Amino acid sequence: MAEEIITFTEDQKTKEFILKIFGKTVDAEGYIVEIDNPAQKVLTPDGEALLFEDFAGVQKGSELFIKSDLPSIFKVATRGQ
């Protein structure tokens, strides 16, 4: 991980703020979508549509959205090892 760590709290308001920085919002079904194209769901590197409640963060990718599950967080934790 980068030496400087920027985290955000898990509450809805803060998560929505973070998503907005990356040009994303949440659709009626609870999936993260592009603000300028709400029909386009954001995908994880595994090609899975990402629910707002499962959103863990963003990696440089160009944009890799991280799911809050063990395989994804394990990848974050052990990157480069």
Added chain:
Amino acid sequence: MGWQEFFKGLFKADINAKVADTVQTGDGDTFKGCTFVINLNIPEAAVEQDGKKVINPEKLSQDKLNMLLALLNSRTQELPKGETIVLTTKDNNWAEDIKRKDSAPDVREILEFYKDKIPAADLIILRQAMYIKKVFLERRNQDVRNMKRDIRDKYGKRGANITNLCTAGYYEKDFNEMYEELSKIYITEDKIKAKFLSLYDPYVDDLPCSVFVSIGMKEEDIEKQIVTRLKYGIDYIKVHGIGSSNVKRVKKVISVLEKTMSIEKNIIDDNNVITAELTFAKRQED
């Protein structure tokens, strides 16, 4: 413009000095070794909580907000591929816990042992399963349940089986013993690995239907393992054993079971490596 300028004046004087110190340890513009949290629910623009700097972007002046957004944007542009830009506090804590447990000597030793013996995909699952086992030992049962579900969702039945085998200690003991026993029978490393894989692979796939006889298992233990599976309606069971004494015990148990049950057998005893495929006829009471 950099983080130093952004943080200037945000905190009370004493905290501001600490922040400045942290910034100074970097190149003045980066924020090395420092953590800060974005939280839109605190009443202040910036506060220190539990040693962490917490920022509420909604309470910042427009200038400071623009600065923060520009800094986050440049971080996004400048970080190497794969580096984390932002992460929830909860998931960051989770990642830190993973790093700590994953680097424990016992975990490293097991992963090192299996790294060229089992498929690479299994090793990835095993590494995560070792973490689950450590969490299990801390009695964090709900976390264990959630992570086991994650493994099954991502890696399917094989992933779930590897996790269960790992939690039950198979990678520390049984598979290790299996490899050691094969090392006594076969001479070349290639042959040992190939034979090991030929036993390990189907075992992981068929876990609920398999019984592996390890050193120290008595005949009644082997019988109990088989009978337990029958109790739950599993009527096809593969029993594996390595070494002459284990082979002898497996055969003895089968002959005991045959006295009370009808069993269709396919026994392969190759060089004191036994695989007994047993199909049990449905019992009257079933």
